Amino acid sequence: MPTVEFRGERIDCEAGAALRDVLLDAGLSPHNRTSEWVNCRGHATCGTCAVEVRGEVSEMNADERRRLSLPPHSLDSGLRLSCQTEVRGDVRVVKHRGFWGQTVERDERREPTAAER
Template identity: 45%
Template structure:
């Protein structure tokens, strides 16, 4: 059973669980500011659930790749959309500041 570490919280989930759903189900603050209310609800179009992930997850799908090509994200940044990510093993999740959780440094 994989473990998700997020802001000091450790959450267990099933292999293949959606990262966004795991975090929200466990009251983890995935969204910054008003993005909590203004987001695409997990369809991969807004980019507000962008996080850095260390550990084993699925390869980025086309929605994840496409959205990260749009401002303020960039395909060169090592971020993923939590809503399009499946947990495959133990991971550490890092959320950056900004409405979209955009990482300002490479």
């Protein structure tokens, strides 16, 4: 049974469960502030449930790829939509700042991208 680690909590879930549902069922939210109430409810259209995920999860599907290719997101951010991401094994989840969770802090050890300069 996979375990999801998020904001200091550890949640056991069924393999194949949507990450957004796992978090919400545990009383945790993949959304920031107002986006908890203003979101698409898991249809991959708003992008407010974007999170950083480390671990074994499903490949990105077409709906997720389409939404993450639109501003303020970008496909190279490394973020995933929790509503479209299926948990396949143990994962660690981080929610970043911003309405969409899009403000990923730049790692000082790597070269900044053109957009960050």
